[in-house]
Amino acid sequence: MCKHIFYVWEAWFVGDWMKKILLVDDNRTMLLFMEKVLSKRGFDVITANDGMHALQVLEERPDIQFVLSDWMMPEMDGIELCSRVKSANYGRYLFFMLLSGKDDKESIVSGINAGADDFVVKDTHVDELEARIQAGFRTLALHNEITAKNEALDAAYATMKKDLDSAGELLKRLLPTENTMSGVELSYESIPSAQIGGDMLGYMKLDEDHVAIYLLDVAGHGVSSALLSFSVQQSLSVNSGHSSIVKTTLDEPPYYRLNEPHEVLRRLNERYISNDQNLLYFTMVYAVLNIKTGRMDFSIAGHPPLVWMHSRLGDAELVGQESFVIGAFDFVEYETLYIQLEPGDKVWMYSDGITEAEKGDEMFSEEGFRKAVVEVNEQPTTLQTELLVNSVRKWQQAEQFDDDVSVLVVEWKGNPEREQLCDMKLSTKVNARFFK
Structure with missing residues (x-):
């Protein structure tokens, strides 16, 4: 044209x-x-x-x-x-x-x-x-x-803008649509700073007992960063077979083994290692939650620490580790840590776009994020991420963020089978009274 x-x-x-x-x-x-x-x-x-x-x-x-x-x-x-x-x-x-x-x-x-x-x-x-x-x-x-x-140039720019808008809409469709899974409740906010961003988050059921949750932040902005985040998301979504990063195929029942979080990060690093033509890298947190026991195994690659909100104590703590980003070095090793959740506990993941929000010379900071988590804790879990992001907007006195912002919270509700068993006992007792 x-x-x-x-x-x-x-x-x-x-x-x-x-x-x-x-x-x-x-x-x-x-x-x-x-x-x-x-x-x-x-x-x-x-x-x-x-x-x-x-x-x-x-x-x-x-x-x-x-x-x-x-x-x-x-x-x-x-x-x-x-x-x-x-x-x-x-x-x-x-x-x-x-x-x-x-x-x-x-x-x-x-x-x-x-x-x-x-x-x-x-x-x-x-x-x-x-x-x-x-x-x-x-x-x-x-x-x-x-x-x-x-x-x-205007015509070319209009075409590019239209294509970027379409790409942005397609990337939004990759984000999760459900906010509840067996034993857990989730909520998230994902806000690109431009038409398309480099952040990506998601969660998926690995098997009857385990849920995987992840959040990644690709360095930079624009098409190349968005394409890398899309590629990583697609790599993680392969849930079976020899090409799966999250599982290893076995010859005996149950015919698979869940890969530990540090193994997942290591495989991603091997797959996306930078070269002379590709200098992109990304930070990431990958976690696996056992919905029956409440144990969460996780591994962090150059990413901000998790925020663990304790329901019983009414307070939150930062949980993390020093580690290398993914895609920059071929010699790095990652480590799997774990935390034991109690029913009602929440775990927050986020990108540094929210903690590096600025007001003058001051940053919102990870400690500021931790305090904000405590402040919104009494609200319904499905609303907490939106409320937290809005509180940061109010703090910085601006609607827009300079960087991509992603925030995800997962609440462990307790063993779903135990709750179902309790409900069945209660139902039987009530019915018995009714028919007496």
Whole structure:
């Protein structure tokens, strides 16, 4: 499309418009004389006998871009005509040359202030007049070339913006749609700082007893970061077979083994190690929660620490480890840690876009995040991430974030089978009373 626009413009650019001049003068003798002189020099001259007539001709002839106008005319003089066609709301760009019998500093200044591109005295030699007209057409040619290229760039930008908007919508569709799973309740916020971001989060059921939760943050912004986060998400979503990162296939029942979190990070590092063409890397936390026992195994790769909200104590703590990012070095090792949750405990994961939010010289910080978790803890889990992000917006006194922001919280509700068993016992007891 952009090439088509350029070729159309190019064909028009080399056409007759470079010879067209609108000559404006109320003196008929001077009009005929100037028309004859300029026509002999190869110009296509269109005439108008005053300023109002000139405006009408320009309205009817959009191919005219050069105006040579007398100064002194009735109804509308050359100065007013120049001001009209040089105003910001006029439909197109014109090169305007004022023709006057005066050759004084005050007249020249008045013409230039009105927007005139050039000023010529009537007794100027025709050779000089032609040279200055040719210079005016060269200025027009440069303007038209820049305008055409800008239009092509605008069209290309509009296409790119549309594609990025579509890509952003597709990435949103990769985010989880459910906020409850057996034994757990989850909530998240994911806010890219641009049309597409480098953060990605998710959770999935590995088997009847285990749920995997992860959050990653690719360095940088834009298409390359978004594509890497999409690729990692797809790698993690393969839940079976020899290509799975989260499971290892076995020959005996149950025919698989869940890979420990540090193994998952190690395999991701091997798969996405940087090279001379690809210098991207990412931080990540990957956790596996046993929904029956409440044990959460996790491993961190250069990512901010988890925030563990204790339901019984009503307070939260930071839980993490020093480690290397994924994709930067081939010699790193990762470690699996674990925490034992009690029913009602929550674990928060987040990207540094939220903790590095700024207000003046102050950062929100990981400690600020921990305190914010405690403040929203009494609210329903499904609302807590939204409330926390809004509290950071209020703190920084700005709606937008400078970096991608992702926040995820998972609450362990307790052993779902034990709760179901308790419900069955209660139901039996109630029914027995009812039928007694």
